[in-house]
Amino acid sequence: MDTTSTAAKRDFLGFSHLDAGRIVELFDFSLFVKKQRRESAAAASYRPIEGKTVAMIFNKPSLRTRVSFEIGVHELGGYALNLDGKSIGVNSREAVEDIARLLSRYNDAIVARLHEHSIIEALAKHADIPVINALTDLSHPCQILADAFTLYEKGLWRDDIKIVFVGDGNNVANSWIELAGLLPFHFVLACPEGHLPDAGLLETAREKGAGTIEIVHDPFEAARGADVLYTDVWTSMGQEEEARERLETFREFQINERLLSVASPEAVVMHCMPAHRGEEITAEVMEGPRSIILDEAENRLHVQKAVMVKLLNHEEYRKFHLTHRLENVAGKLKH
Ligand code: CP
Numbered sequence: 001m002d003t004t005s006t007a008a009k010r011d012f013l014g015f016s017h018l019d020a021g022r023i024v025e026l027f028d029f030s031l032f033v034k035k036q037r038r039e040s041a042a043a044a045s046y047r048p049i050e051g052k053t054v055a056m057i058f059n060k061p062s063l064r065t066r067v068s069f070e071i072g073v074h075e076l077g078g079y080a081l082n083l084d085g086k087s088i089g090v091n092s093r094e095a096v097e098d099i100a101r102l103l104s105r106y107n108d109a110i111v112a113r114l115h116e117h118s119i120i121e122a123l124a125k126h127a128d129i130p131v132i133n134a135l136t137d138l139s140h141p142c143q144i145l146a147d148a149f150t151l152y153e154k155g156l157w158r159d160d161i162k163i164v165f166v167g168d169g170n171n172v173a174n175s176w177i178e179l180a181g182l183l184p185f186h187f188v189l190a191c192p193e194g195h196l197p198d199a200g201l202l203e204t205a206r207e208k209g210a211g212t213i214e215i216v217h218d219p220f221e222a223a224r225g226a227d228v229l230y231t232d233v234w235t236s237m238g239q240e241e242e243a244r245e246r247l248e249t250f251r252e253f254q255i256n257e258r259l260l261s262v263a264s265p266e267a268v269v270m271h272c273m274p275a276h277r278g279e280e281i282t283a284e285v286m287e288g289p290r291s292i293i294l295d296e297a298e299n300r301l302h303v304q305k306a307v308m309v310k311l312l313n314h315e316e317y318r319k320f321h322l323t324h325r326l327e328n329v330a331g332k333l334k335h
């Protein structure tokens, strides 16, 4: 978690203040909330953010993020307000620092999807309450946490897992790179020249160095032996004017049966969605047996619930891990 303006509050703007142990803790808590949701009686009585409110600012369109946060807050006992970014006018109708301070008087957390990353940093700096990054032009940490959790949950995560991102060096690729600084895995980005990821995040991740990061420009070279083939749209929100040109530039960077055939025979296919069949992924692969795309989309809900409990009721989060550890020790002593 990013720790910003006050000692007590934590934000989730990226992974910079997490380490491998804390990520696994988040995954274990996500498993707990996911399992509990299936046991509906337990879920109904579990309300760790009872009475708390979360203001959600969306300056870009969204389906998964908006719905999963809104439902997540509701299920944890809180109340979410969906604020249309246009009507608030972040840094146009009203200065970001005023929005941050004002919302801190009414709410317990802010979830924000914005363009410039520097604006979410300013929001976090001036807010007294946790700020969660729901996607910026730079990164999409909620997505990648849910994706890595999906692999963990399925028992597919290994220190030498090869995850190949085919497409644009965009916000989603940047968050994979950030994660590779903290967790040991092999990340390969196959992107056209001129569509590289963020240089600063790449440098920091390589310095942290838990995983290995390769950038190549040949999708077939990248996909050879891959355990995961991952993709995202060729044109991200805000780049619509470049869409036609991008269709041409990215033509070879498609996940299709031919590309899948050089990956590991057990490889899985992931996509953060929304997906454009016939562009970055074929309908055949998207609907095929290797696709775990809807599982990762569902997991956005469970992982974001875990993040919210960690940020909004840290005592509850800590208690869970303490009990969990004691149960593990007790289990080991029995055997
Ligand atoms: N993957 C994702 O963030 O989807 P939305 O843009 O629909 O929220």
Ligand code: NVA
Pocket: 135, 170, 171, 172, 232, 233, 235, 236, 237, 272, 273, 274
């Ligand atoms: N890179 C995409 C991700 C959408 C979830 C975008 O920013 O539009």
